[in-house]
Amino acid sequence: xxxxxxxQVGSDVLRLVLAIVSIAVVSYEFAFVHEARPVTSIVVxxxxxxxxFDIWNSRRSPSQKGxxxxxxxxxLALDGRVALGIVLLGNLPLDLLFWFGDTDVRxxxxxxWVRLLRLIRIGTVFGALRRLERSSGSNTAALRIVRLxxxxxxxxxxTTCLWYVxxxxxxxPADSWPMREGIVGDGAAYSYLLSLYWVVTVFTSVGFGDIxxxxxxxxxxxxxxxxxxxxxxxxxxxxxxxxxxxLNLSRVTFWNRVDTVESYxxxxxxxxxxxxxxxxxxxxxxxxxAGLQQDTLLRDLPSPLRLAVLSDLLKDLxxxxxxxxxxxxxxxxxxxxxxxxxxxxxxxxxxxxxxxxDGIYFIARGTFEVISADGSTIHGTLSAGxxxxxxxxxxxxxxxxxxxxxxxxxxxxxxxxxYHRIRTEYPELRDVMTRSSQERxxxxxxxxxxxxxx
Amino acid sequence: xEIATDRTEGAAIVRFTGRLDTTAAPEALAHLExxxxxxxxxxxxxxxxxxxxxxxxxxxxxxTAKGVGSSGSMHLFGLNASVQEVFDVSGFSTILxxxxxxxxxxxx
Numbered sequence: 001x002x003x004x005x006x007x008q009v010g011s012d013v014l015r016l017v018l019a020i021v022s023i024a025v026v027s028y029e030f031a032f033v034h035e036a037r038p039v040t041s042i043v044v045x046x047x048x049x050x051x052x053f054d055i056w057n058s059r060r061s062p063s064q065k066g067x068x069x070x071x072x073x074x075x076l077a078l079d080g081r082v083a084l085g086i087v088l089l090g091n092l093p094l095d096l097l098f099w100f101g102d103t104d105v106r107x108x109x110x111x112x113w114v115r116l117l118r119l120i121r122i123g124t125v126f127g128a129l130r131r132l133e134r135s136s137g138s139n140t141a142a143l144r145i146v147r148l149x150x151x152x153x154x155x156x157x158x159t160t161c162l163w164y165v166x167x168x169x170x171x172x173p174a175d176s177w178p179m180r181e182g183i184v185g186d187g188a189a190y191s192y193l194l195s196l197y198w199v200v201t202v203f204t205s206v207g208f209g210d211i212x213x214x215x216x217x218x219x220x221x222x223x224x225x226x227x228x229x230x231x232x233x234x235x236x237x238x239x240x241x242x243x244x245x246x247l248n249l250s251r252v253t254f255w256n257r258v259d260t261v262e263s264y265x266x267x268x269x270x271x272x273x274x275x276x277x278x279x280x281x282x283x284x285x286x287x288x289x290a291g292l293q294q295d296t297l298l299r300d301l302p303s304p305l306r307l308a309v310l311s312d313l314l315k316d317l318x319x320x321x322x323x324x325x326x327x328x329x330x331x332x333x334x335x336x337x338x339x340x341x342x343x344x345x346x347x348x349x350x351x352x353x354x355x356x357x358d359g360i361y362f363i364a365r366g367t368f369e370v371i372s373a374d375g376s377t378i379h380g381t382l383s384a385g386x387x388x389x390x391x392x393x394x395x396x397x398x399x400x401x402x403x404x405x406x407x408x409x410x411x412x413x414x415x416x417x418x419y420h421r422i423r424t425e426y427p428e429l430r431d432v433m434t435r436s437s438q439e440r441x442x443x444x445x446x447x448x449x450x451x452x453x454x
Numbered sequence: 455x456e457i458a459t460d461r462t463e464g465a466a467i468v469r470f471t472g473r474l475d476t477t478a479a480p481e482a483l484a485h486l487e488x489x490x491x492x493x494x495x496x497x498x499x500x501x502x503x504x505x506x507x508x509x510x511x512x513x514x515x516x517x518t519a520k521g522v523g524s525s526g527s528m529h530l531f532g533l534n535a536s537v538q539e540v541f542d543v544s545g546f547s548t549i550l551x552x553x554x555x556x557x558x559x560x561x562x
Contacts, residue, residue: 394540397509430542437545445549449516453509 009135015054016128019121020150022047024157026118031161032188032195034168036095036102036111044093044115051091051124055084090120106169125150141243148239155232156199159225164195166221175214203229254291258282281345284408303337310336317364320384321412322436331426338418344405351454353402357392359415366409370401370447370454379452380443381406388444388454390433393419401452457485465496465560471503474511482511486518486528495526498559502532507540519550527551529559 025040033040095114103110129150133143167176177198178184183191198211202225213219245252258279265275285291298306314336318324324332339362344350350361353373363386370379379401382388392399393416414422423429444454455478456471466489474482489497497518501507507515519528531553533541541547553559 390543391509391512391540394543395507395509400509430539433543434545434547437543438548440545442549445516445545448509448513449520451513 005135009132011054012128012132015051015124016132016150018047018050019124019128020153022118023121023125023154026112026115027157027161028188028192030108030112030116031165031168032192034104034107034112035109036099036115044118045096048091048093048118051121055087055091086120087123089117090123091118107171108165108169122154125154141246144239144243148236152232152236155228156196156203159199159203159228160192160196163199163221163225164191166217170217173215177211177214177218180214181211199225202226203232205229205233250291251286254282254286277345277347281343281408284343284345288408288410307333307336314341314364317410320364321362321387322385322439323362323387323432326432326435328428331422331428331432334422334426335414338422339412339414342411342413344409344411346405346407348405350403350405350409350411351389351399353399355399357389357396357399357416359413360387360389360393360419361403362387362412362414364410364412366411367406368409369404369406370443370452371404373402375402375404379447379450382441382443386440386443387436390437391444391448391453395453397453399454401447401454403454455481457482459485459489462560464494465498466492466494467498467500467556467560469500469503473506473508474501474504474514475506475508476510479508479510479514483514483517486514487521490518490521490526493525496560497522497526497528498556499528499530500532500556501530501534501537504532504537505534507537512540512544512546515550516546529553529562531555531559 022044025043029035029037029040094117095111098110098114105113129143129147133140133147164178167173167178170176172179172184178191181194183194194211200206201208201211202222213222261278261282262275265278282291285293298309301309323335327335342350342361344366350368351358363382363384365384368382370382371377372379382403388403391397419429447454455473458469458471460467460469468485468489470478470482472478486497486499499515499518504511515528515530522528529551532555533552538547538552541550541552551562553562
């Protein structure tokens with residue numbers, strides 16, 4: 001993640017927090033306090049200033065993505081001006097117009113009624129969450145949990161406020177729940193707590209019954225709340241299940257693919273030992289390479305990116321390959337792009353007796369046996385740091401032995417055409433190969449004496 | 455493949471002409487082994503007129519170097535560019551004594 005992306009994520013986190021705080025404060029004050037208090041007003045206006053600056057900033061540099069405005073326009077698919085109008089409506093402190101000469105409407109300050117326009121910031125909350133999920137990379141699951149908490153929190157907050165403000169605007173009828181509970185006139189915080197308690201008991205289907213509906217409106221609202229609670233519960237369960245399954249998504253996908261391959265081999269009556277070898281290969285691929293085949297993974301990347309990924313992927317293997325150690329950065333770059341990673345399974349033949357030279361093989365991991373064509377004679381072993389194929393390549397001869405992998409092994413192949421091309425473009429390759437040859441075991445030289453040419 | 459041998463005091467200069475390949479290798483090896491049997495202290499191999507060395511030719515040279523052991527030595531000179539590259543890249547140039555020309559091969 002680059003610096004600009006980090007600052008973008010930071011801005012979105014800030015937008016998310018400020019929007020949630022302002023929504024919570026505005027709804028709480030509206031439902032439980034009923035009048036605009038100076039301290040909360042300062043908080044609300046300070047957040048307004050921050051959002052207005054954000055809107056101004058995003059319009060000044062339209063290329064900057066992630067403004068609260070930018071998040072809304074495509075989502076609502078509205079004309080730019082209409083969208084901007086809605087955004088401004090939710091962020092301009094219009095309630096200031098009513099601050100002096102404030103009147104009550106249904107017992108609630110007009111300032112707070114106008115302030116409800118800040119709830120438009122719900123769009124900002126989800127816009128920020130959407131962008132954070134896009135830029136989060138591997139933390140998507142964590143952000144989905146955040147989204148879940150935000151949704152649940154907002155629904156609970158609004159239901160809590162409605163449960164109390166509904167009897168309030170009716171003038172607290174005698175059969176309303178606050179009257180029956182005797183909390184009218186108690187502090188806003190206590191009323192909020194009881195209201196929240198009721199909402200949570202209904203949402204969670206606990207339903208102690210100590211607080212309940214007492215009149216038609218409350219019964220209707222209770223039915224509504226139960227339905228919302230059931231939907232919310234379903235949403236939480238579905239998101240949770242989806243999260244748990246997505247945590248293992250790559251593993252499940254990989255092994256499903258392996259199962260498909262195995263089923264195919266079984267259906268085509270392929271020898272069981274071969275099928276088992278295939279299974280073992282995939283197990284190795286999963287353990288060592290997270291189930292990814294490097295060549296497939298890298299094929300679609302442009303050269304500079306492929307180079308960067310390869311350098312990082314192979315940083316543990318490169319020190320074992322002398323040609324990498326001795327090459328200049330430019331040559332190393334060229335080799336990295338030209339070398340093909342090859343994985344061999346136990347007993348697999350890397351090259352076979354009689355084959356024409358196809359390139360040089362650099363062993364990065366594992367051990368190989370050099371055997372006769374029929375496998376009856378073992379001429380020697382090659383291990384990490386060794387390489388072969390240079391003699392047949394330079395002499396234009398066919399191989400006179402087979403190289404068999406003892407276990408799972410990793411090798412880099414430099415194809416003949418790539419060798420000759422790089423040899424022409426980078427004359428230093430010859431010196432690099434000469435220096436590398438001094439580091440390999442004398443097995444290859446001894447093999448030549450025995451008539452084995454690889 | 456033509457093989458000629460010049461003798462100087464304490465040294466035998468073997469001059470190969472042609473291709474040192476599978477066909478020529480047995481004859482070349484027999485010739486060099488005969489010199490080892492004679493316990494010639496220094497065998498100098500002239501590859502100036504050799505345009506190709508196959509793996510069989512390499513085997514002859516390696517076997518001779520091994521055969522002379524610590525009692526004698528084998529020096530090579532006159533490698534052309536492609537032969538030199540085979541020797542360098544394969545690492546044989548570090549285990550075989552290779553010289554620029556006849557004089558330096560004899561002088562060592």
